[in-house]
Amino acid sequence: MTESESLFIGRLSVLAERNDPIDKSLYDKYDVKRGLRNKNGTGVLVGLTSIGDVVGYEVQDDKKIAIPGRLVYRGYNVEDLIKDAEANNQFGYEQCVYLLLFGELPTQSELDHFKEYLGSLRQLPDNFTEDMIMKAPSADIMNKLARGVLASYSYDSNPEDRSLSNVLRQCIELTSRFSTLTAYAYQAKRRYYDGKSMYIHNPLPELSTAENFLRLIRNNKAFTDEEAKLLDLALILHAEHGGGNNSSLTVHVVSSADTDTYSAIGAAVGSLKGRRHGGANIQVSAMMDDIKENVKDWSSETEVKRYLEKIANKEAFNRTGLIYGMGHAVYTINDPRATILRDRAAKLAHEKGLDEEYNLYKMVEKFSPDILYEKHGDGKKICANVDLYSGFVYSMLNIPQELFTPIFAISRIAGWSAHRIEEIVAGGKIYRPAYKNISAERAYVPIEKR
CATH class of the missing domain: 1.10.580.10 (Citrate Synthase, domain 1)
Structure with missing residues (x-):
């Protein structure tokens, strides 16, 4: 892309961003199920399946109750x-x-x-x-x-x-x-x-x-x-x-x-x-590389916790405030996939002399839920998801x-x-959810009058 093309696209980007804001309060006003999720965090029921089930909570009196x-x-x-x-x-x-x-x-x-x-x-x-x-x-x-x-x-x-x-x-x-x-x-x-x-x-x-x-x-x-x-x-x-x-x-x-x-x-x-989906395991690996580079003593819980707090506060890593490998839409107490991979990774890490790095991952799992809970205060505790350990396992396999x-x-x-x-x-029925238009209709303006 030439410099003039870059400047042109830049101006168009500013125009696009300026004309596409939506007041967040409108989502509540119209009871929009953002991300196809209800207010209590459960998913909007849009279909039935007999293939697989992801169990992480029960609903009692319209409240999510976390279960293993x-x-x-x-x-x-x-x-x-x-x-x-x-x-x-x-x-x-x-x-x-x-x-x-x-x-x-x-x-x-x-x-x-x-x-x-x-x-x-x-x-x-x-x-x-x-x-x-x-x-x-x-x-x-x-x-x-x-x-x-x-x-x-x-x-x-x-x-x-x-x-x-x-x-x-x-x-x-x-x-x-x-x-x-x-x-x-x-x-x-x-x-x-x-x-x-x-x-x-x-x-x-x-x-x-x-x-x-x-x-x-x-x-x-x-x-x-x-x-x-x-x-x-x-x-x-x-x-x-x-x-x-x-x-x-x-x-x-x-x-x-x-x-x-x-x-x-x-x-x-x-x-x-x-x-936000399958690419999250690469984000975990990048985050862990950043932690390993900036935490001098990997065995120090104090140092690790302090750096995770900086990540959550958008002061470190990619400054998104996200601790990758933490949280899931369904699992709250534990992600069984993460638990299984973590336990299997322990043996391989020991054989490869990577116990210190493995323990660093475990500290991220240990401290992140409380750090993010205190930061966001949304009444929801989270657990490590499968992405926290999958990348570590693949790296130990030299993938x-x-x-x-x-x-x-x-x-x-x-x-x-x-x-x-x-x-x-x-x-047998095409998916067709609704989107509510919130813009007012406008009288057309001929090009010579714009």
């Missing part, structure tokens, strides 16, 4: 799914995909067949890598992933068929290929934006999603079983989070317009990229920061697919 958090997939507590995978020394993400798509736990035979089918689809279509990834690399992998999803439409011989069998076929293909799309987009980014070597490995059909992803992003294709199992755990925890989270709601909204699968899933990727949010997408495509199918089968 639970995450449920098709009626099963996710902690039981994890325990089962660990007890049998298996990768559990593929079983979660089966459960979310078909509503029932598979037998071993059904699971083996499904895993074999997923594995057979991991290769991208002929010429896709060269034409759709290498010829137009992106500095942001989420944008490249969204483009890859939309480009998949052109490689589908039957992209517009909305029948259940065809949509299911499309969703399974995308679920299988997301890890390959992401890994190749990362390799292209390394080559064209970072000036580093690019390694394009073939996925192996016999490997799990977690194993294949680690194989594809590493130049030597090497990974340990422990590393793959920890990544698999993260994939299980991120696979689904109810119909009300922003990206899954996006799938419902876009699907309700009777569009194709690739348009719906591409929109969900765009939603997940947002810093680059730019892949943190794409990993979320590799997992959540399972939930998105289930919600896409649910909307097609049980929806």
Whole structure:
């Protein structure tokens, strides 16, 4: 952009900002459900789902009563799914995909067949890598992933068929290929934006999603079983989070317009990229780097607490007043995903000699709720969310920061697919909420009189 173009856009930005303010008191006057949330903090009920449940409170006499958090997939507590995978020394993400798509736990035979089918689809279509990834690399992998999803439409011989069998076929293909799309987009980014070597490995059909992803992003294709199992755990925890989270709601909204699968899933990727949604784990990592740089003694609770207070007061880090990795729309006492990742991270941190850094994360979790409560005084205490520990886990697995949010997408495509199918089968009505216009009508002014 030239200097004159920059000045022109700057003037237009001032004009746009000046003409689009809305008095915040009007939201109360018209009882606007901002963010589709009621005044008591609960979400506005806009749909029904049988796919997943996010439990963090009960409503008694129109008041939210906090309870320990639970995450449920098709009626099963996710902690039981994890325990089962660990007890049998298996990768559990593929079983979660089966459960979310078909509503029932598979037998071993059904699971083996499904895993074999997923594995057979991991290769991208002929010429896709060269034409759709290498010829137009992106500095942001989420944008490249969204483009890859939309480009998949052109490689589908039957992209517009909305029948259940065809949509299911499309969703399974995308679920299988997301890890390959992401890994190749990362390799292209390394080559064209970072000036580093690019390694394009073939996925192996016999490997799990977690194993294949680690194989594809590493130049030597090497990974340990422990590393793959920890990544698999993260994939299980991120696979689904109810119909009300922003990206899954996006799938419902876009699907309700009777569009194709690739348009719906591409929109969900765009939603997940947002810093208030899937992009939050990168913000956590940036914040923690800032804390590590500015707190001299990481073991000092006094120093850590003082710096967190500065962040909350908009005096440090990015001066937004946000402590990233803290707070959730549903969970209040605890986010079960954060609890599970925190406990698993402890072992790996000890093995890698990162106990001091791990304890720093725990101090952020310990002090932030009280700091933010005292700062805002809204009567609501908050807890750490999954983003506080997910980035730390990925960094210990030597996964680059730019892949943190794409990993979320590799997992959540399972939930998105289930919600896409649910909307097609049980929806039937296009989403059309109301927006109230608050501007007065004006007499038109001819251009020569302006």
